[in-house]
Every structure is written in C-alpha cells, then in structure tokens.
Amino acid sequence: MDFEPTERQVYWRNRVRDFIETHVRPNMDTYKAQDAAGDRWKVIQIIEDKKKLAKDAGIWNLFMPPRNDSHHHVDDSFEFEGPGLTNLEYALCAEEMGRLGWASEVFNCSAPDTGNMEVFHRYGTREQKEEWLRPLMNGEIRSAFLMTEPYTASSDATNIETRIERDGDHYVINGRKWWSSGLGDPRCKVAIVMGKTDFSAQRHAQQSMVLMPIDAPGVTILRHLPVFGYDDAPHGHMEVEMKDVRVPVSNMLLGEGRGFEIAQGRLGPGRIHHCMRTIGVAEEALAKMCRRLQEREAFGKPVYKHSVWEERVARARIDIDMTRLLCLKAADMMDKVGNKSAKQEIAMIKVQAPNMALKIIDDAIQAHGGGGVSEDYGLASAYAHQRTLRLADGPDEVHARSIAHMEFAKHAPVPGPTANALRGDHGRVVNETQSFSSGDMGVAR
Structure with missing residues (x-):
C-alpha cells in the first residue's frame, strides 16, 4: 500500500x-x-x-x-x-x-x-x-438532469410519476420536476429526463431516460428555488413543468426500462466528484479559520492560543485527512474493480464528506464572528452548498441504509441458538418473539 x-x-x-x-x-x-x-x-x-x-x-x-x-x-x-x-x-x-x-x-x-x-x-x-x-x-452549451419531483419522496426513485409515453415516432413527456440544477443558465440546451415508460413493469424496469431540448414546446420553468436564500445564478435550481412535450423516439437513452441502469452508472461517479471537491472546500475553510484566529486578539492574547481553538483546528486537520483517504480509496476501487464493487465505499464517502466539511465550515464561521455569517468571507455560501450535498444524489439516510445492509450481509447470524434464546432470568429462557415495548424493553421478569 x-x-x-x-x-x-x-x-x-x-x-x-x-x-x-x-x-x-x-x-x-x-x-x-x-x-x-x-x-x-x-x-x-x-x-x-x-x-x-x-x-x-x-x-x-x-x-x-x-x-x-x-x-x-x-x-x-x-x-x-x-x-x-x-x-x-x-x-x-x-x-x-x-x-x-x-x-x-x-x-x-x-x-x-x-x-x-x-x-x-x-x-x-x-x-x-x-x-x-x-x-x-x-x-x-450546458445541460440539466431532471430526476427529483416535488410530489414524491425522491429518495426512492421508483416513486417518480413523470410519464414518458410512446406515440408513433415520438415520446410524449408529462410531469413536474424540481431542483433541476443548471436550468437557469442561458446556455442550458438539453436535459436528461427520468420518467416512467411502463407503470406495470417490474419495479426497477418501469423507468427510462430520454433527452429533452429545453426549448421544446410544453417545457415551462415555473419558478427558481433559492438555497438558504442564495440563487446560485446563473446556474440556478428550477421547478419545471413538462406538458405534452414531444421528442423523437431517437431521443431515448439505451432503451425503454433502462433508466435505473443508467442512473446507477451516472450517480456513482457524480457522487464521488462532489466528495472530491468537498475536500477542497474543507481545506479552504480551515485555511481561512487559521488565518483569522492568528489575526485577532481576545482577552489579552491571540485567539488561536485559547485552547478550544487548538482542539477545533486539530480536529479539522484529522477529519480532512481521514476523509481524503476514504475518498481516494473509493476512487481507486472504482478504477480497479468498478463502480458496482465500490458501492459501499462510494456510499460511505458520500455521507462522510459533506458532514465533515459542514463541521469545519461551522467552526470557521465561529472564528470569524459576525463576519462569518456575512458574505465577506464566502463561508455562509459554502455552508449552504455543503448542506445541500447531504440531500443531493441521495440523502444521508439512503446511503447509510445501503452501507448497513452490506454490513449485515457480511455478518449473517450463524445457525443454532441465538444469544437471546440462551439468555434468561433466573433460569428462564426469554421468548425470542417478545415485543420490545417502551415499558419493559423486552426484559423477562
């Protein structure tokens, strides 16, 4: 190594x-x-x-x-x-x-x-x-990716309701998307839209992805969605309605029912790219924090000499370096064994990186006092962006669920009596199916 x-x-x-x-x-x-x-x-x-x-x-x-x-x-x-x-x-x-x-x-x-x-x-x-x-x-030109919807829990993409229906030589798109990042840019010319071509197919074979020109009739940007008050212009995050939008059949990506396959191929690299950049965001915040702490005095000595700041700076350096190692490991695994085999590492870095950066940015804001929550130092906007990353490309909870499931699979129970079956009180065996109510926590009496 x-x-x-x-x-x-x-x-x-x-x-x-x-x-x-x-x-x-x-x-x-x-x-x-x-x-x-x-x-x-x-x-x-x-x-x-x-x-x-x-x-x-x-x-x-x-x-x-x-x-x-x-x-x-x-x-x-x-x-x-x-x-x-x-x-x-x-x-x-x-x-x-x-x-x-x-x-x-x-x-x-x-x-x-x-x-x-x-x-x-x-x-x-x-x-x-x-x-x-x-x-x-x-x-x-620029582009957009339309997946998330306002009326469904988009952490589970099988919920999406946008319809992509065949009509002769065209597909007709009907639905509403939001957090469609990049649609505010005047150079944005095409969107990849995820929707359902077959509502009766197996759960992960209903979805497809189709290419939609932004200027197609029936595409309406309903509103811009700020992030903690930041408009992120000219990029922007939009809510967009698609009403009877017709695109040629040749605009289908890979084939009907292949949407989830494409999504997995796209989101693996996309997730880790965010995390790679997040390491740089955290480094920049730490640098600003260190400079600020050495420039200011409080209670008769430089601020950095107060022990609480030594602890915070040390923790920041440890956390950045640990997170970078995990990020590089995930990237290396993607190169050597492919995105699918590296899915646990990708999920882990996707949870770890923004949470790590948020803590360091928060400490940097504290170090800058009132200036930290202004836009003079770029820390407030950095915080807003990193907080968004705990949701973008799947929320923390979904990735944690994936990590846990893979971990449970590694450590399946061995055949034979379980620990609960062997543990009793005064020689009695606990009923393994006993419910865990808040009153007794499942303890035999």
Whole structure:
C-alpha cells in the first residue's frame, strides 16, 4: 500500500493547482463584480475567458473516463475523450477545483454536465453524441438532469410519476420536476429526463431516460428555488413543468426500462466528484479559520492560543485527512474493480464528506464572528452548498441504509441458538418473539 502520489498524479494535480492560483484566485473580485452586475441569469465573461485558456492548455474535460473504460456501449466513444485520467488521478485535481466555487467550470468539470457527459459517453448513440456530447465537451452549451419531483419522496426513485409515453415516432413527456440544477443558465440546451415508460413493469424496469431540448414546446420553468436564500445564478435550481412535450423516439437513452441502469452508472461517479471537491472546500475553510484566529486578539492574547481553538483546528486537520483517504480509496476501487464493487465505499464517502466539511465550515464561521455569517468571507455560501450535498444524489439516510445492509450481509447470524434464546432470568429462557415495548424493553421478569 503506497500513499505517495505517482508522478502522473502530481503532474495533473499541480497543473490544475497552478492554473487556479494564477488565473482563478486573482480574479475573484472580477468574478464577483460581473456576477453582481445586470441580469442574474447570464454568461459570466471572466469564466469564458479562463475556459479558453484552460482548453488551450489541455486542462480540460479531466473527468472523462479513460480509453480503457469498459462501460460505453458503442465503439465510437474513443472520439469523445478527455486526457484519460483515472478516478484516482481526477480526485486530486477535483480537490483543487473545490477550493473556489467557479473553478470547476473553468476546466469544463462542473455538475451536472460531468455526469451528463458520462451518460452520453457510455450510453448514447452516435447521433446523440454528435448533437449533444460534442458541444458539451467543447464547453459551448450546458445541460440539466431532471430526476427529483416535488410530489414524491425522491429518495426512492421508483416513486417518480413523470410519464414518458410512446406515440408513433415520438415520446410524449408529462410531469413536474424540481431542483433541476443548471436550468437557469442561458446556455442550458438539453436535459436528461427520468420518467416512467411502463407503470406495470417490474419495479426497477418501469423507468427510462430520454433527452429533452429545453426549448421544446410544453417545457415551462415555473419558478427558481433559492438555497438558504442564495440563487446560485446563473446556474440556478428550477421547478419545471413538462406538458405534452414531444421528442423523437431517437431521443431515448439505451432503451425503454433502462433508466435505473443508467442512473446507477451516472450517480456513482457524480457522487464521488462532489466528495472530491468537498475536500477542497474543507481545506479552504480551515485555511481561512487559521488565518483569522492568528489575526485577532481576545482577552489579552491571540485567539488561536485559547485552547478550544487548538482542539477545533486539530480536529479539522484529522477529519480532512481521514476523509481524503476514504475518498481516494473509493476512487481507486472504482478504477480497479468498478463502480458496482465500490458501492459501499462510494456510499460511505458520500455521507462522510459533506458532514465533515459542514463541521469545519461551522467552526470557521465561529472564528470569524459576525463576519462569518456575512458574505465577506464566502463561508455562509459554502455552508449552504455543503448542506445541500447531504440531500443531493441521495440523502444521508439512503446511503447509510445501503452501507448497513452490506454490513449485515457480511455478518449473517450463524445457525443454532441465538444469544437471546440462551439468555434468561433466573433460569428462564426469554421468548425470542417478545415485543420490545417502551415499558419493559423486552426484559423477562
């Protein structure tokens, strides 16, 4: 087990890090000024300028699966490639991108486009790739992923009610989605919509995914959904209605009833990409906290010399490093044994990373006093984003359930008398089927 990064891992990480420190961080004020000026839902020019630089430098589409990826379904995928980084190599780059909110878009590595591009890469037809994947990879358009619905418990995607019904040479889409991230961007041209093509099929074979142009008749953005008051413009999170939206039959991804298969292929990498960036978010919060604690004095000495802050900073460093190791392990397993075999590690990091970052950001807010809850230091918005990640791509509870089920499967009871059957009071055997009421907690009397 070697914990030293390879020469190739260091090469790509440092290229991303150096670009961010040279071209992104020095332009934070420019970004804020352009973001605040005029219409909220617009193209921000400084991002476009830096995208061109990153693209020309070849630091572009770093998330795209390498050539030996075995998941794509057609042979022409080799035309649609990035530099061929593994998940492990990309993890180190994504951490650097996570330090500053708009950095990932500069490298064409921001959600939901990354997950959508992987869907096109793995499951799309040649025609679908030419129409949508190529402009996405060139950074010319943006995209959305429509899965979550307002009237169902979307933590269980079998609940979705959106209908995708065949009518001759078209599919007709009817339904309502929300938290459709990216729909506010004027460059958003296509959405991947998950709905049901067969309500009578087996539970996980009812769903399909279809491509829907945003400008199709019948698509109506009903409202924008702020996150803790942040509009996240120009990206945005929208509630959208689809009423008799007609798309060609050729817009179906992979085939009817294959929606869950596509979702699992998409969400594995998507979940870990969020977690990779979250490590960078936590590092940035810790750096701000340490600087602030050394700049201020309280009760006759620098704030950092008060023991409570030594404890918090130490805990932050321990938690970041532990979480990074788990994230890198999950990425390495995805590379070596595939997403399905790494599902427990992916679930664990998805629970751990945002909770870890939230604690550190919260301590950093405390260190900044009143300034921490303002937007002067970027900590309040970082907290809002990380809190959202405890829900995005599946809530903590769903991932914890998955982790627990896999753990129970490893440790099934052995045949023979159980511990309860052997344990008694005054020589009597406890009835194993006895109910656990709040009054007696199942103890024999």
